[in-house]
Amino acid sequence: MELSKNYEPSLVEDKWYSHWMAKKYFKSVPDSRKAYTVVIPPPNVTGVLHMGHTLNETVQDILVRRARMNGYNACWVPGSDHASIATEAKVVAMLKDRGIEKNSLSREEFLKYAFEWKEKYGNIIYGQIAKLGCSVDWDRVSFTMDNEYFAAVIKVFVDLYKKGLIYRGARMINWDVVAKTALSDEEVEYKDVTSKLYYVKYKVENEDDYISIATQRPETIMGDTGVCVNPHDERYTHLVGKKVIVPLINKAVPVITDDYIDKNFGTGVLKITPAHDINDYNIGLKHNLAVIDVLNEDGTLSQEAQILVGEERFEARKKVVELLKDAGLLIKEEIYDSRLGYSQRTNSVVEPKISTQWFVKIKELAQPALNAVLSGDINIHPGEKFLATYKYWLENVKDWCISRQLWWGQQIPAWYDDEGRFAVAENEEKAKKIFNTQYAIPNAHLKRDEDVLDTWFSSWLWPMQVFKGITAPGNTDINYYYPTSVLVTGQDIIFFWVARMIMAGMEFKNEKPFSDVYFTGMVRDKQGRKMSKQLGNSPDLLELIEKYGADAVRFGIMISSPAGNDLLFDESSLEQGRNFNNKVWNALKLIKIWQNKSVEESGIPSKEDNDFAVHWFEERLNEVKTNIEILISQFRLSEALKQLYSLIWDDFCSWYLEWIKPGFDQTLSKQKIAKTLYFFEELMQLLHPFMPFITEEIYHQLKERDDDLTVKQSSGIHDKNQALLKKGSLLKQAITAVRDARNKHQLKFANKIDLAIQTEHKVNYNGIQNILCKQVNAGSFRFEEASGGITVVVNADKFFIETENKIDQSFQKEKLLKDLEHLKGFLISLAKKLANDKFVANAKPEVIELERKKKTDTHDKIAAIEQSLRQIEAGI
RNA sequence: GGGAGCAUAGCUCAGUUGGUUUAGAGCAUCUGCCUUACAAGCAGAGGGUCCGCGGUUCGAACCCGUGUGCUCCCACCA
Numbered sequence: 002m003e004l005s006k007n008y009e010p011s012l013v014e015d016k017w018y019s020h021w022m023a024k025k026y027f028k029s030v031p032d033s034r035k036a037y038t039v040v041i042p043p044p045n046v047t048g049v050l051h052m053g054h055t056l057n058e059t060v061q062d063i064l065v066r067r068a069r070m071n072g073y074n075a076c077w078v079p080g081s082d083h084a085s086i087a088t089e090a091k092v093v094a095m096l097k098d099r100g101i102e103k104n105s106l107s108r109e110e111f112l113k114y115a116f117e118w119k120e121k122y123g124n125i126i127y128g129q130i131a132k133l134g135c136s137v138d139w140d141r142v143s144f145t146m147d148n149e150y151f152a153a154v155i156k157v158f159v160d161l162y163k164k165g166l167i168y169r170g171a172r173m174i175n176w177d178v179v180a181k182t183a184l185s186d187e188e189v190e191y192k193d194v195t196s197k198l199y200y201v202k203y204k205v206e207n208e209d210d211y212i213s214i215a216t217q218r219p220e221t222i223m224g225d226t227g228v229c230v231n232p233h234d235e236r237y238t239h240l241v242g243k244k245v246i247v248p249l250i251n252k253a254v255p256v257i258t259d260d261y262i263d264k265n266f267g268t269g270v271l272k273i274t275p276a277h278d279i280n281d282y283n284i285g286l287k288h289n290l291a292v293i294d295v296l297n298e299d300g301t302l303s304q305e306a307q308i309l310v311g312e313e314r315f316e317a318r319k320k321v322v323e324l325l326k327d328a329g330l331l332i333k334e335e336i337y338d339s340r341l342g343y344s345q346r347t348n349s350v351v352e353p354k355i356s357t358q359w360f361v362k363i364k365e366l367a368q369p370a371l372n373a374v375l376s377g378d379i380n381i382h383p384g385e386k387f388l389a390t391y392k393y394w395l396e397n398v399k400d401w402c403i404s405r406q407l408w409w410g411q412q413i414p415a416w417y418d419d420e421g422r423f424a425v426a427e428n429e430e431k432a433k434k435i436f437n438t439q440y441a442i443p444n445a446h447l448k449r450d451e452d453v454l455d456t457w458f459s460s461w462l463w464p465m466q467v468f469k470g471i472t473a474p475g476n477t478d479i480n481y482y483y484p485t486s487v488l489v490t491g492q493d494i495i496f497f498w499v500a501r502m503i504m505a506g507m508e509f510k511n512e513k514p515f516s517d518v519y520f521t522g523m524v525r526d527k528q529g530r531k532m533s534k535q536l537g538n539s540p541d542l543l544e545l546i547e548k549y550g551a552d553a554v555r556f557g558i559m560i561s562s563p564a565g566n567d568l569l570f571d572e573s574s575l576e577q578g579r580n581f582n583n584k585v586w587n588a589l590k591l592i593k594i595w596q597n598k599s600v601e602e603s604g605i606p607s608k609e610d611n612d613f614a615v616h617w618f619e620e621r622l623n624e625v626k627t628n629i630e631i632l633i634s635q636f637r638l639s640e641a642l643k644q645l646y647s648l649i650w651d652d653f654c655s656w657y658l659e660w661i662k663p664g665f666d667q668t669l670s671k672q673k674i675a676k677t678l679y680f681f682e683e684l685m686q687l688l689h690p691f692m693p694f695i696t697e698e699i700y701h702q703l704k705e706r707d708d709d710l711t712v713k714q715s716s717g718i719h720d721k722n723q724a725l726l727k728k729g730s731l732l733k734q735a736i737t738a739v740r741d742a743r744n745k746h747q748l749k750f751a752n753k754i755d756l757a758i759q760t761e762h763k764v765n766y767n768g769i770q771n772i773l774c775k776q777v778n779a780g781s782f783r784f785e786e787a788s789g790g791i792t793v794v795v796n797a798d799k800f801f802i803e804t805e806n807k808i809d810q811s812f813q814k815e816k817l818l819k820d821l822e823h824l825k826g827f828l829i830s831l832a833k834k835l836a837n838d839k840f841v842a843n844a845k846p847e848v849i850e851l852e853r854k855k856k857t858d859t860h861d862k863i864a865a866i867e868q869s870l871r872q873i874e875a876g877i
Numbered sequence: 878g879g880g881a882g883c884a885u886a887g888c889u890c891a892g893u894u895g896g897u898u899u900a901g902a903g904c905a906u907c908u909g910c911c912u913u914a915c916a917a918g919c920a921g922a923g924g925g926u927c928c929g930c931g932g933u934u935c936g937a938a939c940c941c942g943u944g945u946g947c948u949c950c951c952a953c954c955a
Contacts, residue, residue, distance in 0.1 A: 007917070191951090198955080215955060216955060218955090261953090263955085266955065270955085271955045283953080339954090386881075387881090389880075390880080390950065390951085393879095393881095393950090394950090394951075493950095527889095529948075561890045561891060571890090571903095573904050573905095574890090576917075579917065580915095580917045581917095582917090587918085588915080589914080592914085594913090594914070637893080640891075640892085654914085655919085655920095665913075737921080741920090741921060743909095743921090744908075744909065744920070744921050745921085747908095750909095823898075823899070824898095827898050827899080831898090837936090839934090839935040839936095843934085844896075848936095852896080852897085859897095
């Protein structure tokens, strides 16, 4: 069959993915081999994959495919996350578009819609993962709300409660007024904002005096239950113990003292609003102040506010300011820069709010998680960058608020009776039993907690739960696959997810969930913004695959993104990937042409004077193979890909194939073709984890075969032969130098030249003369000192390029003089270095040896150039 | 307020135990090529005070300090 002019991914990709699936290559079943396990960071079912996911999945696929080819039982578990609050927000918005209000639905009706949403978007995501070529085991797809998973989350909740690690209590939490739910600290994002500081008069009770208090949130003054100053602030000592009047509602509140107050900030007086600020809350607790919540759950003013009831909070702020002005109680306004917390999901300003919620006591879980990393049991890549962050967070982490006032998620397994007593159990029946034994209430009338759990309370079980390990004791998968090998994820969820998975692993399995963590950087747009669905600044993955092919997308995203480094996404690297595909494709076409020619036995066999090329390339291949082995074990994937790219494009295509290329009327010997096929196959095998589709296609194009590259086991490597590599680089240098000279002197390639070489080391040219001549179109080659023509110096050898054409000597003289100047300077620096006793005394022997060699070489080169210059002078 | 990271060619980035006055790649630029695999290509070329300053060292893009600029994380200053 005729091969297409350019590589066409669309003709290849789906075909091979279906084939791999049909052959069940990605399916993993426990066996006698060692497992290499990866669990995918489950994408949220809120939408589609962006470039950050693409980078993530590509890294995982490279590691997994490579492990598979190295004889491991590779298992990559796909799945998705229900993403409680994010998805619920999406579903609510979707319903609204259809004219349906969430609160007009029952819980069950709402969940039906939510599951429909999950089906739709979950499948889009899975489709993208497949398009990208990910070798996941589709029989193991897991979802954080699957029945078994659901049950495991509930069981974990109950267990932790029994251990006393979960409690219910009223605490100040972060409240999202749009989603009307509590948030964990980690779900709050702080942003710099410019706001105002209002200075308000608080009159002293029964006196003419007043004090000025600065506040950012005048709308909460109705919740003030005290005013606080520093005990050592003389300005206010006379007021301590007295009362001041809260403006607008004319309520008297006490003036108290606390060391917390900074005398130098604002007016040195803080109004205490315990319901709406964490500091105020703590001070209030200490001094027994009342808590008055002036906000409703939706962020409007409550009855407690007494005035402006029902007004939205920011609207209320404006109105309060107006009222204060009218009453003559506003002293001044100041522009003020501060930071405000925003809900990660709804982007609304978060309200600190006192609320009864469920919490996990995190300190006890944190210690083992910290130890696992500090002891080196778990290795983080790149370590130096994230270790400190991880440590700091775990050492300072506060209790985790896990209840959410939502429907989409695992409903909290707690049952209440009418009097507010409650029992935690897996189901209502068990809860009833607890009521019976604990409170002596048989047949209690119970109502389940309305709230669901934080989505991370389910995803922290991911590495063990995807093997159904907790709820299915008979299932031995988990023992085989756990702990998993490597976790690949973005650095932005180190606290949300990575740290908590380690906690869960240590707590529930008494073992780490993974051995290595690979943090990818953030993929950003040209303006440096993180790519996210919210911003809509990520290109569509399927469109990119359509345009460049999946292999090119994988190549482009990998080529310059070492672990942990951010990446400004640039489509030109995808173009580079596409061009690379094409290059490989064309190499295939060339080899096939040779193959066919050889089979037909037409033409004269080539002179077989190019064995050197074969030996040399074998050596280069071996060298890069070794490097890649090391690089991948260090998780330096982009560096490995880069070496491979250069090996294929430069060494294989530009050098090797040209070196062995037969003349017009010649053919290659069968052995040489076989050898070339072998090289090409090896290259494809090395490249396969990075670019699975084209490599598989080529593997089959090269030969009719029943086996597939995807599961081909890699072969070994042998010791390096430095001499061959050195000779190869001499050959390359010589060819480039002569070609350069040709270019400079406008000697077209078609103009044959004669080559004379003056060298002390004729042996260096053994076996490469013919290649050299062919590559520079030289008609003859001899060892001899010559004159006239063009002289170039390669190492210390002088090349005389003889030609019929007239040569302008000034060009080469200029070049030689430039080289000479440089080499002389170099020689001086070398001489200085070697004359330095300290250098000779301190440097490693091999370094000194190298410097000495350099000196001799440079010396020889200079001599050669000087001689050439003399000859040119004489010639002119 | 605390902490981390980054600063290398016009652009996007590599450069992992400090060792060539000569620091790499892709894109872009320049020169020459429709050379029978590839113009998404071939053969070459040009382009860099490795952010500034100081230090350690025989030797620094790399280690230390400091300054500047950018990014990120954490934190309860009204």
